[in-house]
Amino acid sequence: xxxxxxxxxxxxxxxxxxxxxxxxxxxxxxxxxxxxxxxxxxxxxxxxxxxxxxxxxxxxxxxxxxxxxxxxxxxxxxxxxxxxxxxxxxxxxx
Amino acid sequence: xxxxxxxxxxxxxxxxxxxxxxxxxxxxxxxxxxxxxxxxxxxxxxxxxxxxxxxxxxxxxxxxxxxxxxxxxxxxxxxxxxxxxxxxxxxxxxxxxxxxxxxxxxxxxxxxxxxxxxxxxxxxxxxxxxxxxxxxxxxxxxxxxxxxxxxxxxxxxxxxxxxxxxxxxxxxxxxxxxxxxxxxxxxxxxxxxxxxxxxxxxxxxxxxxxxxxxxxxxxxxxxxxxxxxxxxxxxxxxxxxxxxxxxxxxxxxxxxxxxxxxxxxxxxxxxxxxxxxxxxxxxxxxxxxxxxxxxxxxxxxxxxxxxxxxxxxxxxxxxxxxxxxxxxxxxxxxxxxxxxxxxxxxxxxxxxxxxxxxxxxxxxxxxxxxxxxxxxxxxxxxxxxxxxxxxxxxxxxxxxxxxxxxxxxxxxxxxxxxxxxxxxxxxxxxxxxxxxxxxxxxxxxxxxxxxxxxxxxxxxxxxxxxxxxxxxxxxxxxxxxxxxxxxxxxxxxxxxxxxxxxxxxxxxxxxxxxxxxxxxxxxxxxxxxxxxxxxxxxxxxxxxxxxxxxxxxxxxxxxxxxxxxxxxxxxxxxxxxxxxxx
Numbered sequence: 070x071x072x073x074x075x076x077x078x079x080x081x082x083x084x085x086x087x088x089x090x091x092x093x094x095x096x097x098x099x100x101x102x103x104x105x106x107x108x109x110x111x112x113x114x115x116x117x118x119x120x121x122x123x124x125x126x127x128x129x130x131x132x133x134x135x136x137x138x139x140x141x142x143x144x145x146x147x148x149x150x151x152x153x154x155x156x157x158x159x160x161x162x163x
Numbered sequence: 164x165x166x167x168x169x170x171x172x173x174x175x176x177x178x179x180x181x182x183x184x185x186x187x188x189x190x191x192x193x194x195x196x197x198x199x200x201x202x203x204x205x206x207x208x209x210x211x212x213x214x215x216x217x218x219x220x221x222x223x224x225x226x227x228x229x230x231x232x233x234x235x236x237x238x239x240x241x242x243x244x245x246x247x248x249x250x251x252x253x254x255x256x257x258x259x260x261x262x263x264x265x266x267x268x269x270x271x272x273x274x275x276x277x278x279x280x281x282x283x284x285x286x287x288x289x290x291x292x293x294x295x296x297x298x299x300x301x302x303x304x305x306x307x308x309x310x311x312x313x314x315x316x317x318x319x320x321x322x323x324x325x326x327x328x329x330x331x332x333x334x335x336x337x338x339x340x341x342x343x344x345x346x347x348x349x350x351x352x353x354x355x356x357x358x359x360x361x362x363x364x365x366x367x368x369x370x371x372x373x374x375x376x377x378x379x380x381x382x383x384x385x386x387x388x389x390x391x392x393x394x395x396x397x398x399x400x401x402x403x404x405x406x407x408x409x410x411x412x413x414x415x416x417x418x419x420x421x422x423x424x425x426x427x428x429x430x431x432x433x434x435x436x437x438x439x440x441x442x443x444x445x446x447x448x449x450x451x452x453x454x455x456x457x458x459x460x461x462x463x464x465x466x467x468x469x470x471x472x473x474x475x476x477x478x479x480x481x482x483x484x485x486x487x488x489x490x491x492x493x494x495x496x497x498x499x500x501x502x503x504x505x506x507x508x509x510x511x512x513x514x515x516x517x518x519x520x521x522x523x524x525x526x527x528x529x530x531x532x533x534x535x536x537x538x539x540x541x542x543x544x545x546x547x548x549x550x551x552x553x554x555x556x557x558x559x560x561x562x563x564x565x566x567x568x569x570x571x572x573x574x575x576x577x578x579x580x581x582x583x584x585x586x587x588x589x590x591x592x593x594x595x596x597x598x599x600x601x602x603x604x605x606x607x608x609x610x611x612x613x614x615x616x617x618x619x620x621x622x623x624x625x626x627x628x629x630x631x632x633x634x635x636x637x638x639x640x641x642x643x644x645x646x647x648x649x650x651x652x653x654x655x656x657x658x659x660x661x662x663x664x665x666x667x668x669x670x671x672x673x674x675x676x677x678x679x680x681x682x683x684x685x686x687x688x689x690x691x692x693x694x695x696x697x698x699x700x701x702x703x704x705x706x707x708x709x710x711x712x713x714x715x716x717x718x719x720x721x722x723x724x725x726x727x728x729x730x731x732x733x734x735x736x737x738x739x740x741x742x743x744x745x
Contacts, residue, residue, distance in 0.1 A: 081315070082315075084315050084316065085266060085270055085315075086266045086269075088270065089266075089270040089273050092273055113278060113279060115278055116277050116279040116280075117270070117273045117277050118274060118277045118279050118305045118308065118309070118323075119277075119279055121309060121312070121316050121319060122308045122309060122312055122316070123312075124312040124313070124314070124316055
């Protein structure tokens with residue numbers, strides 16, 4: 070199954086606004102995406118509760134996996150999202 | 164006190180009471196024709212207002228479990244409840260003025276639609292639970308998972324509680340808990356208001372606040388003054404008024420009048436707006452009618468609080484806690500310097516009083532690593548934290564000194580909760596060794612007030628924090644609703660301590676200000692000035708009314724007011740005597 074590992078770039082970690090932006094991006098995909106930290110149990114990446122429960126901080130490496138049509142492209146775009154500081158973008162948005 | 168509305172006998176569950184009042188038009192009709200009655204509480208934020216009252220709905224109580232005969236219909240009910248909660252949260256997010264509040268609400272709306280939460284609800288209904296109980300169980304299950312992560316994520320557990328309450332209310336057909344949104348400006352009635360209830364309060368749609376509990380220093384009072392809303396606390400019967408009833412609120416006298424109609428309410432509103440308009444046009448430095456100057460300063464927590472600052476003459480209390488909240492480690496030197504410099508830049512050439520970190524076991528900060536105490540209010544807090552962690556104070560003074568140098572400003576610094584002349588001397592030595600020249604202390608403990616003169620041998624100024632000084636003088640917890648009368652800033656014994664501090668300042672020719680909530684009460688401001696206080700510091704919204712009150716009293720009248728208040732036997736008598744002298 071295709072996988073991508075990326076360090077969380079948002080300063081506050083995968084919490085609050087960054088988590089919401091990520092979860093909503095996952096929900097827009099046609100295929101199921103999972104996320105895990107290290108060798109931990111993969112959880113559905115479209116679930117805010119599951120993503121928060123990872124407790125991923127700034128710099129934590131998370132691994133995404135997905136199966137199905139376009140999985141590689143989906144993972145690439147989501148990994149790119151996690152590699153951005155979504156807290157900073159939150160500030161510019163406001 | 165109002166008679167309870169028929170059918171809502173006291174002691175019934177909050178669910179039943181609010182459901183009855185909100186859903187029964189006949190009852191609202193009945194309440195509208197109730198002969199006029201006046202409720203009395205403590206007026207803690209001045210001004211008058213009138214409008215229809217709506218009460219903050221309590222979280223729903225779970226009814227007894229109901230046997231489920233059609234699980235798929237039950238799942239549909241539960242899912243619709245969660246959807247209603249998500250929609251309501253999204254709607255509140257869209258209306259939120261504060262970006263931080265909006266972020267929290269948006270994330271919460273996403274959480275309410277969480278697929279795993281729905282899956283859990285499915286499972287619990289499958290196991291035989293009705294929709295309300297299934298939602299409750301599903302939220303409890305996920306709450307556990309969040310709490311076990313700890314830190315910021317654990318704090319989101321309360322968001323999940325809120326989602327559960329909203330979804331359950333929707334399933335049961337009850338009003339959503341929290342601040343109501345009737346779709347027009349209204350008067351908010353509540354048992355009491357906690358910060359979480361009011362984070363999203365829209366000052367444009369709330370006309371006034373009335374609470375059953377709370378005191379002059381409660382969150383409700385501080386919020387009302389910050390927003391410039393008239394407010395009455397400790398008002399027995401406030402939540403017994405049926406939703407939609409027209410009421411008038413007088414934040415000066417503490418009177419809440421029912422039995423008025425739309426016309427009277429409209430007239431009160433027109434006059435209140437005209438008065439606010441008139442006050443808004445006042446400007447210039449604070450002075451009495453005969454020109455005796457009294458500095459009007461701001462209480463701020465960051466630069467943002469100074470906006471709309473009604474042309475104050477500087478900052479009387481810059482709370483630095485915000486830099487230290489929610490942190491596992493101390494802020495860096497650079498971070499502190501830039502935060503202090505930002506405030507100094509915003510007030511070029513003006514007096515800016517920076518208070519060093521006011522924390523302790525009552526306001527715990529994780530990075531300080533202080534052990535829990537049995538009685539935090541009487542424990543290691545304020546300046547006392549420097550006994551355990553002197554390096555935190557030294558680092559802060561270093562940053563203030565550097566910000567001062569960079570801004571070409573000369574900030575005043577003061578320590579919170581100074582108790583003895585020895586503590587004052589130690590703080591002064593640390594500050595002066597870094598080149599800081601205006602060094603003061605807050606008088607919040609009776610011991611400090613009694614020895615104000617000796618404190619001033621060590622310090623350049625004093626600032627009286629009336630909220631804590633009340634708490635410690637009257638041995639009454641600031642948050643204790645049942646003791647609100649003891650915490651009344653008009654208590655003559657409190658005024659005596661303030662008089663003693665002001666007299667010490669007069670003798671040695673050093674400034675003595677007041678930066679507690681007492682300074683924001685226009686009538687009490689005249690008393691404080693009469694006692695000899697040289698500056699008053701308050702939230703930006705409170706400045707115009709205080710400036711206006713001083714401008715209408717001569718220094719002699721202020722002194723006369725002070726004598727009347729000191730001679731009174733209790734706060735009510737003090738207020739009455741001074742009001743009648745106006």
